[in-house]
Amino acid sequence: MSVSDTLSFSPLQVRRLPLSQLRGSIDASLPALGALAYGEGGGADWIAPVEATPLGSAPAMADLWQAGAELRSGCAGAARWRSDGQWSLGMIELHEQRQGDLEELAYQGYRQLFDALKQAGTPHLLRLWNYLPRINEDGGGLERYRQFNVGRQRAFTDAGLGVLEGAPAACALGVHRGGLSIRFLAGQRAPVAIENPRQVSAYRYPSDYGPRPPLFSRAALAELGDDQLALFISGTASIVGHASVHPGDVAEQTRETLRNLQAVLDAAHRRCDARYSLDELHLVVYVRHPAQAPTIRDVLVKALGPQAPALRHAVFLEADICRHDLLVEIEAHAVASGALSR
Ligand code: 3EB
Numbered sequence: 001m002s003v004s005d006t007l008s009f010s011p012l013q014v015r016r017l018p019l020s021q022l023r024g025s026i027d028a029s030l031p032a033l034g035a036l037a038y039g040e041g042g043g044a045d046w047i048a049p050v051e052a053t054p055l056g057s058a059p060a061m062a063d064l065w066q067a068g069a070e071l072r073s074g075c076a077g078a079a080r081w082r083s084d085g086q087w088s089l090g091m092i093e094l095h096e097q098r099q100g101d102l103e104e105l106a107y108q109g110y111r112q113l114f115d116a117l118k119q120a121g122t123p124h125l126l127r128l129w130n131y132l133p134r135i136n137e138d139g140g141g142l143e144r145y146r147q148f149n150v151g152r153q154r155a156f157t158d159a160g161l162g163v164l165e166g167a168p169a170a171c172a173l174g175v176h177r178g179g180l181s182i183r184f185l186a187g188q189r190a191p192v193a194i195e196n197p198r199q200v201s202a203y204r205y206p207s208d209y210g211p212r213p214p215l216f217s218r219a220a221l222a223e224l225g226d227d228q229l230a231l232f233i234s235g236t237a238s239i240v241g242h243a244s245v246h247p248g249d250v251a252e253q254t255r256e257t258l259r260n261l262q263a264v265l266d267a268a269h270r271r272c273d274a275r276y277s278l279d280e281l282h283l284v285v286y287v288r289h290p291a292q293a294p295t296i297r298d299v300l301v302k303a304l305g306p307q308a309p310a311l312r313h314a315v316f317l318e319a320d321i322c323r324h325d326l327l328v329e330i331e332a333h334a335v336a337s338g339a340l341s342r
Contacts, residue, residue: 106151135174174320274338
């Protein structure tokens with residue numbers, strides 16, 4: 001039986017819209033599971049700000065997630081969640097008591113996050129968004145991103161989650177405001193993890209990149225109900241094999257990132273009959289140096305076409321990438337008709 005055959009099943013929906021229209025779009029028949037607001041706080045407890053400055057002239061945007069009408073909410077420690085029983089969206093923000101305990105903070109954050117998933121009754125992570133202050137700084141002998149990876153892996157292991165196959169789609173960016181902020185989307189069923197054949201799986205990165213590897217898959221496919229299939233693409237950068245390529249060349253890094261995104265789409269297409277296209281994805285483009293945003297946009301326009309829906313909806317944000325030699329990272333999601341291959 002497919003999930004869409006279940007009468008009580010509520011399909012998950014996602015829409016990208018200007019932040020100013022967010023509250024007006026909610027009605028009682030379809031309340032908000034939550035929203036990610038890019039660049040600003042939203043002023044409501046179900047709107048999670050992504051504390052990064054939007055680049056370019058577009059208005060601040062948000063991704064609004066909606067599901068069933070009967071919402072419950074709760075909190076586990078600092079983790080807050082809202083759920084319709086099928087899907088949940090949650091957020092957590094933690095502040096360091098003292099410099100250098102980001103490993104412990106990541107560990108505590110993820111423990112609380114896993115508690116929240118239990119409370120909500122949605123055990124399977126579909127997508128994680130990680131935002132870390134001062135991501136590339138030294139945390140006392142270890143780069144802070146690497147500290148984060150150590151704490152994250154400890155919490156995954158404690159939760160009994162395999163640290164290899166089946167990790168959720170994710171991103172991890174450096175932000176200049178706020179504390180350690182994690183946003184999470186979860187559901188009743190494990191998604192299908194997708195890897196990129198051009199890249200070593202992140203959870204198999206050699207220890208050159210830190211004592212514990214990052215835990216994420218390159219993408220995740222999830223059935224949303226009503227014959228809709230979501231593709232969540234993790235933060236994608238100019239990495240081939242496990243190495244960063246094109247140091248110092250933001251245009252070429254952007255082209256390499258597009259090659260990786262296309263490779264992820266091709267890999268996803270081998271696992272489902274839905275069809276996704278690069279020029280129709282909902283993109284978030286993270287830019288290390290704001291002055292390079294126009295160059296990145298030019299490469300995207302040349303590759304996707306000036307009329308590409310992806311470019312009309314794309315969000316550009318100032319953020320630090322988790323490796324100091326990376327200048328750009330792109331994450332994406334898309335929903336299309338279709339089903340997983342059986
Ligand atoms: C990379 O491919 C770039 O630590 O959760 C991308 C997506 C990256 C997720 C994470 C890191 C993460 O390794 C960095």
